[in-house]
Amino acid sequence: MEMKMKRAGGVLAAVFAAAALPIVVASPASADQGDCQYSLHEAGYVIGPKVEAACKFGADYTNVGAWQGCYLGLANIGVRSEDAITACSMA
Template sequence: MAAGGGVPRRLAVLVAATAAVVACSTALAAPAQASSAKCQEYLRARNYVVGPKVRAACDVGQNGGASGPLACYVSLLAIEVEAAHASTACNAASD
């Protein structure tokens, strides 16, 4: 009977551990997603059209590692976003 009682306990531990991993993954992913959104919101508030090129630039700013903000900045300049706006938006993406 001891062996039978151990299976539900192991299952409960496994379920709890899985839930903890999912919760941590969600908590860590949320800020990164918000950073690209902050970049886009900043530009939208300054009357830029936020289309695929802006979204791609903000995503690069968010996910591009150490060179992400520079790549974002160059991408936004290429689509005629003012330099000051591009700088602020890309810094928001990398936060």
């Protein structure tokens, strides 16, 4: 009985790990700088160097403050809050 419980626990852990791995690995690559810029383009903004820089900063998933930096960069050049939130969430 004890052997079956250990085996069941091991199988359950393996199933959980297999299910969680694609989510963990895919998260940073789910969107990028281009999605951020395209969102702003669709909202009617001109895409220039400052937008590109903010979106590039937001797409840097290794930077803990990437989203905030993206948002502030866009807000400082006059992008409406709702549009900046959407764009930076896509970066």
